[in-house]
Amino acid sequence: MSGDATRNGIEGLLHRWHAARAAAGGLPAYEDMVLGNLGRMASRTALVGGPPGHPRLLWVGEAFEGWLARPGADLPLKDLALDDLPGGLAQSLREIVGDVLAGAEPVRAPCTRVAGGVAYTTGMLGLPLATRGAERLVLLCLAGATTRTNLLKTLFRSTRQGMVAAAAMRDGAGAVRDFRVLALNDAAAAMLRSTVETAQWQRLTTLLPHLRGSAALAHLVAAVEGQTGGYEASYPRPDGTTLHLRIEIAAIGDLLGVTLTDIGDLKAREASARLLFEHNPVPMWLAGEDGAVLAVNDAATAHYGFPREDFLSLSARDLAVAPEPGAAQRHRRRDGSLIDVEVFSGPIPFEGLSATLTACVDVTEQRRAERRIAHMAHHDALTGLPNRVLFHRRLAEAVATGRPVGLLCLDLDHFKLVNDTLGHPAGDALLRQVAERLRACLPADGLVARLGGDEFAVLSALPSPALIGLADAIVAALGRPFALPDHQDVTVGASIGIALAPEHGEDPDVLLRKADTALYAAKAGGRRTRRLFEPAMDAALQGRRALERDLREAIAAEALEVHYQPLVATGSLAVTGCEALLRWRHPERGFVSPATFIPVAEETGLIAAVGEWVLARACREAAGWPGGVRVAVNLSPAQFRTPDLVGTVARALAESGLHPARLELEITEQVMLEETTANLAVLHQLRALGVRIAIDDFGTGYASLSYLRVFPFDKIKIDRSFTAALGREATAVAIVQAVIGLGASLGMTTVAEGVETEAQLAALRRSGCGEVQGFLFSRPVPATELRRLLGEAAAPWTAAA
Structure with a gap:
């Protein structure tokens, strides 16, 4: 947002807050201020809540999360340390939240963090809110542009x-x-x-x-x-x-x-030097030509712990540990503790004698911080392993020797599922255990690093056969279950790509790219395996990139299509609705399977824009159908991470003229796995628009029953795998009947997907399933053909269709 837009947005927020407080006679309600009302400011805001004394970031907008420079959702503010939010941001945020809650009034304050010798200062607005359940919340909003101050230049000039x-x-x-x-x-x-x-x-x-x-x-x-x-x-x-x-x-x-x-x-004030010496807060002493201490100030006796009489019996050399010339030294105090000091000394007359005045500045904490910063710059804070910068340097050094060296790039299989289901603390604990197992697998000359996320790399001078054996040992070690605190054992596994120098190149970046290409091939080949780089892998990767490029062009040209598959009432065989399904007819590739291009869209972030386009197109098409026929549109988890999903749905309904009750939004379990306050709030806002909400592929996840507890869905879609098993597996009938009975008891319609035979339809009728969908009735068809089918299906649908 521009500076003027941000200022206008902030003033608008403040105006709405004061108006809401005047109307409510107390703190404005979160539901009135935030839900659907933030508009373009949603990206720059974050919501803080939680029990008293233990605030947490409940949700974080995209721009706010970028400002934090780390994922912010569910971040605790009470116990944040330097590793969590570096440069002082943790203290600034705690103080703003504390001031807002204490005063129950808006607070504006600057937030400053220091990185790389530069101070970054951003204005922050905090607004106190309350929920209808009397919970106290704070809405934080970035209130202006970030200013940069070069501290080194400032110090140099000042x-x-x-x-x-x-x-x-x-x-x-x-x-x-x-x-x-x-x-x-x-x-x-x-x-x-x-x-x-x-x-x-x-x-x-x-x-x-x-x-x-x-x-x-x-x-x-x-x-x-x-x-x-x-x-x-x-x-x-x-x-x-x-x-x-x-x-x-x-x-x-x-x-x-x-x-x-x-x-x-x-030198001009030698007469007043004694007064300055005695009351100086810096430890100082005077020593004669033989090094014996002639005088000492109070700061020195206090800092070093010696009584004055004992200090005067010392030689200046007695304090130093392995004394060396120069300003930087290490001294020992009376209790035996060691301190780093900067020593400044010079000649000065003292009672007619030639003496040396010594002043010592304790820089112990500064040196410790410098060592820590130097370590942090080259090591991963979570695992203690070398980071990408240090690993790249070591790889370049190894390649420069000209001797053979092997590079392994690996990442964990399904690590995101651990974070989504068990939480980030469990994911962090898993990454630490992975680091320990990798260290245990490594030969003496090896180096292991964490490149970021769940990506690791190993560098070793082992010959090629031994290197392959090392990769197999790592796959086996990471394939064993991990015991996480407060959780049952978790199994993830790993995939590994291998590149060799000088066989596959002598440039570190080229080697990393080729090892990453081999890793991609290992994952595509079924995961939990390793692949050695081959030139043909480059062609496969180029093919995927070409597919991504073509998909971007198709989206820009609106060359994708929406097909529709009817949903049929089990009893009457009347069409009750149609599911909108995305299709891609490529001019050279022909029809590209959704199983091929949808994962590419999800990995590249294109799925959100595509989903919005499908929603608008489906609503416009459904507005022309018979009044009793609904349209079902799938929402991807990525769309829930956009700042204005509710507004997008509302605009699609308004622009198309479709009645909200005729729109059915289908979500997958991934949305519910991210069971955050924000996602549930969005679902309730969508329900408030009047649309229906269905949960897709029910029964295939880890905790499907819990979803029905946290949100009252309108429809449950039984996964096609259960439909296909009807008549072949005795348990399939029991599971389907159980789901249908559960849905009926909760007032939810059940739909069975993938119905392809009359026998399956008969079994579902006997079980009391409300609606069915599948090739027995119709494949997904273009909008023009669907309109013809709907006209012909004015009477009950026939299976022959």
Whole structure:
């Protein structure tokens, strides 16, 4: 949405909230504010609810989830840590939700997260709501564009320390003779009595001629050669004044980072140094030429845990663990604990003696955070395995050696079903156990990584036969049941694709692509197996991509067709409705089976747009049928993830003029497996439009009976596998009769799919089935032919049709 559209949407939300509160005399109701009322703002919103003190994200719009940078549905807000929402978002969201619930008023506040040295700030609006069951909810909405602030540039410009970046300049013999200033901040330019524009790109000895042959230049040269550190020095300025500096140098190859700290004021205020020393919050002490501590401030005694008398009996060297020159050191406190410190020291007169003032900054937590960030940048937070970035680097290094190396790409079979049925915590527990089993299978020289989701990769220098054996061992190991906490054992299995270097290529990306192509072939070949890459696999993959491309073109050109299969009353054989079924007549391929192109549409995300088109076309066609004939349209799970499914159905009815009672929406168990508050709310909103809701393929899922408990369907469609078994399997009749009886007791119509014989029809009649559908009556036909059949079926339908 544009900035103006977002602002208008936010103001509209606030206006509706205040109006609803005035009308209700209390908090506006969730049902009045949210259900069907968010419109284009739905993508930018999230709903928070749950028991007091334990808020959770109940549902999350697409733009809001993109802003979170991770899946958000059912995310708990109370115990979020850095790993869950990095950069401070967790604390911001908790505070906004807490303020909204505490004040029962709208709250606007910025949410800021930090990533890669950049602060991303987004306005957030929180609205308190209540349900008709008195539950307290909070509607969160992204209230504006995200602003970016480069923290490194901000710090670089704002610090009072001079900061200079320089590059070494070498002579023909390779010796460093000078340095070129690449960048500097305003503070450094002021110290040099210059400007940033004047000093940048200058040779250092041109900018400061007195440096030629000086100790200062020697320090810089030594830093390039690996002798980094810090020192204090004084330099004459062009205007005749003296610049007293503390200089810290860091080198990466021929590049230098120099930090300049002006200590002229310190030297000018030696008389007040003791007061500054004693009350300074930074641990500090003075040491004589022999290293014995002459004085120590309160901050040092408190931080290190030594009484003053004990501290004064120490030598500065007694605190250091394996003391090394330079600012970064490790010290031991009185209790034995170790801390990382940055040590700053310099000469200072003390009671007529030459002494050294030392100040220590405890950077233990900073170093720990840096190590953690470095690890997180190259490892998966869930499993601790190397991530895609590190694995790609290791693969490139292995290929570069020229020695044979094998690459295994694998993913879990039906992992999504575990997440959908048992929840994401169970899925996470499964992934951790998968990582453990992969580590156990790996040879000593092997590397295993998690590339993302349920995708893993293995790198090994085993010869080809042993590599195939490793793949078989992994398939066997991951095929054994997994014991998940609070759940029964789960079995998933894995498919593996294998590529070899240099046989299949020497480019890491090419090898990954070929291993992925072999993985696709393994999955297409029945899963729970492995495939070694073959050139023919590329052709098969190209064929699938060509099919996807053709499907996109067919959708854009509206070249798909909707055919219709009649539903017949079992007793009278009168047509009661027709199911809309998608068909594709390709100019070169001929009729493409839905079993071929529907999975492609689902995998590529095209199914939502196609489903909306089928719905509109079916409603327009059904509006011209006899008044008692309904149309049934399938809704895919992907359509439930769109922000305005209810609006889409309402528009299809309004534009076609079809009465809502003549539209029947069929859903699969996948929608119910995602049994979220949002999905159930959408089903109730669709019911409120006046349409009928049917559950398709009943009896093939894991918990079909539970679906009937959470939502009162109008119709149950018995899967064709049970119809086909009638007359062949004694249990089939019992199951069909049980489903029909259950439907009758709940006031639901039952439909049997796949009726192809008179014997099946007779058995279903005896069982009391309400409607039937199948080739015995008609195959799916185009709309023109259906209109002819409906005209001929004004009398009861005959099986001969």
